[in-house]
Amino acid sequence: MKAIALFSGGLDSTLALKLIIDQGIEVLAVNINTGFGSTKDRYEHMLNLCKQVGAELRIIDIESEFLQDVLFDPKHGYGKNFNPCIDCHAKMFAVAKRVMEAEGASFLISGEVLGQRPMSQNKEAMQTVLNESNCNGLLLRPLSAKALAPTIAEINGWVDREKLEGIVGRSRDRQLELVEEIGLKDFESPGGGCLLTDENFAKKMFDFIKHDTFEVRDIPVMKYGRHLRLPDGAKLVVGRNRDENVHLQNIVNEKYYHIKTLGLPGPHSLLSKSATEADKELAAKIILTYCKTKEDTAYKLSLDEKEEIEATPFASRDELKPYTIM
The missing domain is CATH 3.40.50.620 (HUPs)
Known part of the structure; x- marks a missing residue:
């Protein structure tokens, strides 16, 4: 049996x-x-x-x-x-x-x-x-x-x-x-269960399907980082810690640029390849705002290690709220 x-x-x-x-x-x-x-x-x-x-x-x-x-x-x-x-x-x-x-x-x-x-x-x-x-x-x-x-x-x-x-x-x-x-050992305490039951994850999902067709390759993108939607429609994902940076760095998805800061420690980030120049510049400013930077100093970032962009950070993270999904 x-x-x-x-x-x-x-x-x-x-x-x-x-x-x-x-x-x-x-x-x-x-x-x-x-x-x-x-x-x-x-x-x-x-x-x-x-x-x-x-x-x-x-x-x-x-x-x-x-x-x-x-x-x-x-x-x-x-x-x-x-x-x-x-x-x-x-x-x-x-x-x-x-x-x-x-x-x-x-x-x-x-x-x-x-x-x-x-x-x-x-x-x-x-x-x-x-x-x-x-x-x-x-x-x-x-x-x-x-x-x-x-x-x-x-x-x-x-x-x-x-x-x-x-x-x-x-x-x-x-x-x-x-x-x-x-005598069962190492069992888990009851947890939150499926990510789809999480309110913040749901916000990311509802936002995503307003702007794009969701595919299997998009699932890992949704699991990590801060998620932001920029004015011209680009999606930006910014790693919150070392573990998330590693996960984001390992994502293979042709929809996104991989963005890294140059010359200073910073989060690993993803940006829609459909991003306009304005959204690229804004994404760079947002990413730098999560770094230890000086307000009026310009810094460089790389997109897929092929394209470079220069920007200055925002004065405060409060300025990011209009773009933040969660």
Whole structure:
């Protein structure tokens, strides 16, 4: 007997794995990458948790499919920000079902808890996800199983329903008891989850689609730096710290210039290649305003290490507010 688990790397999905593995069932933990999960590489963290509970980990990239099918025209709309949670979950379950069929597995599991998230984890929303993904009866939610209708795995006796949980609501007390019982280490505290649920990230997304067609190659651009929109329409991204500078420096996207300061330490920045000369000059002034500079001194910056531009910084960062998205 084999099951496919939707695995986020969070505590709930890890406990769901353990509850099924403890019943003698082989579990493949599938982490589905939409591109918007995190700004950090969580592979080692996820691998560690899977090793602790005895599951195999597999990462499946659906960035292109997610943009094409879900992000910009969700059938069930968005949440508070740019988050099409119901459509996203349905897409993930549909992908997991494809994996299940390819692997010869018998059912699916997830770490969802009934009532933990009022909008996307109420009974109606959870049933909608099953209907949309054609997973009705196939998906077992081990942490809330006793509070939900029996699934095929329970009805057929593949899984002992009495050994599952009936957790409902936002309290984590029972999950923490299970952590102690199994000796789980290095798990994450509940976090913000998908970037699309973040208000500031949503602002960047809404601004982007007003000016450009969003593509897979644009996802890394959205994850790092301060984002500004200049008067003639160019997008400027300015690194906020060393880690962000490294990420921005490694981005390969033909839509953008890579801008560096010359002769003084400064942030790594990206600027739309469609930028007018006026926007280029303004971008240079903005970038210099985030450096340790003298107000009336001109400095040079390079665009793709081919073109140089000279500018003076603004007197105050307050002057950048009209252009700042977040």
